Amino acid sequence: MRDWLILGVGTLLFGLLALSGDTYLLRLGTMLAMYAVLAMSWNFIGGMTGYPSFATAAFFGLGAYTSAILQAAQMPMAVGWAAAGLVAGGFALLIGLPILRLKGHYFAIASLSIGEILREVVNTSEEITGGGMGMNLPLLRLPPEVQAQAFYLCMLGLAVLTTAVAILVHHGRLGFAFRCIEQNEDAATVLGVDTRTFKTAAFGLSAVFSGVAGAIYGNWVHYIEPLDVFDIMHSVKPLVMVLLGGLGTLFGPIFGAIVFLALEEAVWRNFLGVHAAVLGVLIVAMVLFLPRGLATSFEQIARRFRGKAA
Amino acid sequence: MIYLQILANGLALGGLYACIAVGFSLVWGVLNVINLLHGSMIVLGSYIALFAYTTFGIHPFLTVPIAGGIVFALTYALQRGIINRVIAAPVLMTLTLTFGLDLIFNNAMLTAFKADYRKLILENPLGSWSFSGVTLPVDRIAAMALAMLLTLMLFRLLKDSRIGRAIVAVRMDRDAAALMGVDVMKINAITFGIGGFMAGAAGCLLSIIFPISPLNSTVYLGKSFVVCVLGGLGSVPGAIVGGLALGIIESFGAFFLGPEHAVTLAFSLLIVFLIVRPTGLLGKKGYE
Amino acid sequence: MSALLTLDGVSRSFGGLRAVDNVSLEIAPGEIVGLIGPNGAGKSTLINVVSGVHPATAGRVVFDGRDITRAKPHAIARGGVARTFQVVQPFPNMTVRENIAAGGAFAGRIASLKQAMQEAGELAAGVGLGDLVDQPANTLTLARRKRLELAKSLAMKPKLLFLDEVNAGLNPAEIDDALALIRRIAEQGVTIVLVEHLMKVVVGISERIVVLQNGALIADDTPEAVLNNQKVIEAYLGKKYAAALSAEGGGP
Numbered sequence: 001m002r003d004w005l006i007l008g009v010g011t012l013l014f015g016l017l018a019l020s021g022d023t024y025l026l027r028l029g030t031m032l033a034m035y036a037v038l039a040m041s042w043n044f045i046g047g048m049t050g051y052p053s054f055a056t057a058a059f060f061g062l063g064a065y066t067s068a069i070l071q072a073a074q075m076p077m078a079v080g081w082a083a084a085g086l087v088a089g090g091f092a093l094l095i096g097l098p099i100l101r102l103k104g105h106y107f108a109i110a111s112l113s114i115g116e117i118l119r120e121v122v123n124t125s126e127e128i129t130g131g132g133m134g135m136n137l138p139l140l141r142l143p144p145e146v147q148a149q150a151f152y153l154c155m156l157g158l159a160v161l162t163t164a165v166a167i168l169v170h171h172g173r174l175g176f177a178f179r180c181i182e183q184n185e186d187a188a189t190v191l192g193v194d195t196r197t198f199k200t201a202a203f204g205l206s207a208v209f210s211g212v213a214g215a216i217y218g219n220w221v222h223y224i225e226p227l228d229v230f231d232i233m234h235s236v237k238p239l240v241m242v243l244l245g246g247l248g249t250l251f252g253p254i255f256g257a258i259v260f261l262a263l264e265e266a267v268w269r270n271f272l273g274v275h276a277a278v279l280g281v282l283i284v285a286m287v288l289f290l291p292r293g294l295a296t297s298f299e300q301i302a303r304r305f306r307g308k309a310a
Numbered sequence: 311m312i313y314l315q316i317l318a319n320g321l322a323l324g325g326l327y328a329c330i331a332v333g334f335s336l337v338w339g340v341l342n343v344i345n346l347l348h349g350s351m352i353v354l355g356s357y358i359a360l361f362a363y364t365t366f367g368i369h370p371f372l373t374v375p376i377a378g379g380i381v382f383a384l385t386y387a388l389q390r391g392i393i394n395r396v397i398a399a400p401v402l403m404t405l406t407l408t409f410g411l412d413l414i415f416n417n418a419m420l421t422a423f424k425a426d427y428r429k430l431i432l433e434n435p436l437g438s439w440s441f442s443g444v445t446l447p448v449d450r451i452a453a454m455a456l457a458m459l460l461t462l463m464l465f466r467l468l469k470d471s472r473i474g475r476a477i478v479a480v481r482m483d484r485d486a487a488a489l490m491g492v493d494v495m496k497i498n499a500i501t502f503g504i505g506g507f508m509a510g511a512a513g514c515l516l517s518i519i520f521p522i523s524p525l526n527s528t529v530y531l532g533k534s535f536v537v538c539v540l541g542g543l544g545s546v547p548g549a550i551v552g553g554l555a556l557g558i559i560e561s562f563g564a565f566f567l568g569p570e571h572a573v574t575l576a577f578s579l580l581i582v583f584l585i586v587r588p589t590g591l592l593g594k595k596g597y598e
Numbered sequence: 599m600s601a602l603l604t605l606d607g608v609s610r611s612f613g614g615l616r617a618v619d620n621v622s623l624e625i626a627p628g629e630i631v632g633l634i635g636p637n638g639a640g641k642s643t644l645i646n647v648v649s650g651v652h653p654a655t656a657g658r659v660v661f662d663g664r665d666i667t668r669a670k671p672h673a674i675a676r677g678g679v680a681r682t683f684q685v686v687q688p689f690p691n692m693t694v695r696e697n698i699a700a701g702g703a704f705a706g707r708i709a710s711l712k713q714a715m716q717e718a719g720e721l722a723a724g725v726g727l728g729d730l731v732d733q734p735a736n737t738l739t740l741a742r743r744k745r746l747e748l749a750k751s752l753a754m755k756p757k758l759l760f761l762d763e764v765n766a767g768l769n770p771a772e773i774d775d776a777l778a779l780i781r782r783i784a785e786q787g788v789t790i791v792l793v794e795h796l797m798k799v800v801v802g803i804s805e806r807i808v809v810l811q812n813g814a815l816i817a818d819d820t821p822e823a824v825l826n827n828q829k830v831i832e833a834y835l836g837k838k839y840a841a842a843l844s845a846e847g848g849g850p
Contacts, residue, residue, distance in 0.1 A: 046402065052400075052401050052402040052405060098581075098585045099581065099584070099585065101585065102584055102585070102588070104401045105338070105342075105344050105401055105405075106584050106588060108344070108401060108405060109344070109535055109539070109580070109584070110580070110581050110584050110585075112535075113535070113577040113580050113581055114581070116532065116573060116577045117573075117574050117577045117578060117581075120570075120571070120573045120574040120577075121574060123570070124570045124571060124574070171711075172711065173703060173711055176696075176699075176700065176703060176711060177704065179689070179692065179696075180689060180692075180700050180704075183689035183690060183691060183692060184687055184688075184689055184690075186651075186687070187683070187687040187688070187689065188689075188700070188704075189651075189670075189671045189672050189675070190649060190651070190671055190672075190675055190681060190683075191675060191700050191701045191704055191705055191750065191754065192672050192675035192676045192701070192704035192705025192706070192754060193672055193700070193704045194670075194672045194673075194704075195672065232528075236406075236409055239402070239406065240406065243402075243406065247402075273421060274417055274421060275417075276413045276414075276416065276417040276420075277413060277414045277417035277418060277421075279410075279413055280409075280410040280411065280412070280413030280414035280415075280417065281410070281414060282410070283406060283407070283409065283410025283413065284392065284407060284410040284411060284414070286410075287396060287399075287403055287406050287407040287410065288392070288395055288396070288407075291396070291399065291403060
């Protein structure tokens, strides 16, 4: 109940931001919503289920291209977006069955390779995808501020939907099964958890929303190319956000996305030439000093203070 | 005849791939850490060779021990100072950490050397051998031979030296090795350093063949993944078999399917191998 | 009455080693059977075969009228076979309640998670962990973790329960508690196979004892008969000692 309340209040507050006509603010807001979607999506497989997936970029890119190809064939934007989610999710189920048998580093590498393969396939299928030249998406005939508001609201809507699903999963049977698998997969099997099905479900969930996010992103920026949408950073950033916010927690990924975006924006503005290195320093510091995430660490500090006060 | 030429090209390429991957494989096998810095360390080796050649006129082959030594020192220090702190942490943590370190290093190299591809052109190339229709550039063959020599030296080091035996012992059973008096922390750092040495050395050899740019680091890293999985993790013979296999597959793949499909082919093979035969072509683990 | 579990010529090999060798066995509903044998006799492997963790390489396993030889472990668990592990395997960062509820929610087919949690609380109290339901499992002592294993298995509402060395590592008072608990479970109609390498523990509680040696079944009889079985004595004490014992006219 409390979680739904948080979601409701959050939606309202972030929804109000759309009223502002400030395009910079709206751009940040759209990025934030997209990061939140990617982080929560990754959290299904990487956080709750404990499988170190590097496939987010694959789903994001697959969604972006699915939607772009359909729109190039004169399909409406909404159809493209819906198809993006379906194709990304279906692809995850298909590829998940074999690679989710792998564990640890092996799974990580296999999931990483999927993005590499998809990127190269897109790169070489020039007739359909334009190859390395990328694809242009139809321009909307709307004033720029209205477009900024519209895309912000769309991405926010997706984030709200993803959060709602995350809440359901977190409190439901599905999330419980994910956590059992994360804790001890063999023991879970013997307790009657159909680990293969649940792992595949987690992978599928992590793909659907990432795919739609990729599709919305494509229309938002009007142009996609393989190097951009299949960039490995789309796999790594969500993971860093979730680590920042707290692995496997419900709202941790959103919290992590906010902190990450703030840092990223500060770095972009002040250290453009070395932004990758600053991001690297951030990652290293986080792994070394905050391995359990900001939220968990705050909680521990708070508890220590309360303990002293008592 | 064309097939013989393709095979020869593939073998020459494969020898280099083995050398690229062997250090990566060793670190993965012994420390259970995937070192995402590996590609950047190879590129660093190439830049050291380029710098030594353009500034002092030292032939890249002669720079091998210097570049290897520099990268050894760097990676040893990184392991001791940073990576060692999370050595027992879950896969996700060590992967993320080495990814972060790679972002720093790669960005530093981009700032220092710029992204454009540079080429080390030898003033006195050794020409090429040609017999029964097969043409082999001598420099390339020499680089491949040196790469194989280095790889075999690593093999002997692991088999015959005290430190090598200690590394193998840690790979087989970390706790048992510690009980028998092996300083596991030290071995971890030395292994990481050896991985770095091999990366730096491989970078020198590659400098006379491939263009040099920080952007190449992910390509080399990708090759290392594939070689490891094809040949089997953590063993020198595995890296040799995996490297040669990848070299041959790539050059025949380029001929039959077109060079643009090389990456797709390699990574598809990787996934198939992971699923069907996770122990690699040699089908065994360890160094024996 | 038809058997609950039937093993028909079951073998399991690992490479060249036959860990379970042509074992045929029937277990009737409601029995308490002791499964004993020296270390390495194949007891745990036999459980792994039945629970689907290491499926049989030859032979047939029939449970409750269904052939489960090739079934997946989770399906077998849902079908009514529960087991504890020799080395306890809790979900370390979950609470005692959540650990137990997992058994109920998945194998026990409780549709509502809330109800599974509630029943888990009752089961925890039943095995003496009532005060600790909200503690993470990794804070429990070994004896308590063993009870947690038991509660998890019970939550699965099993027809057949394998208890793999639930008494190992416990002191005599704790063993007595554990045996009393096992009797109570049996009274609820659960068929129990109690695996031990200590003969002493099972003799008092089992109605029937099955003995494995080197993967093969060497005896299947009442406790008294098994204790006087020459093959069993040899298996436990070695041929020479057993011969000396019978020459003296003694016997265990």
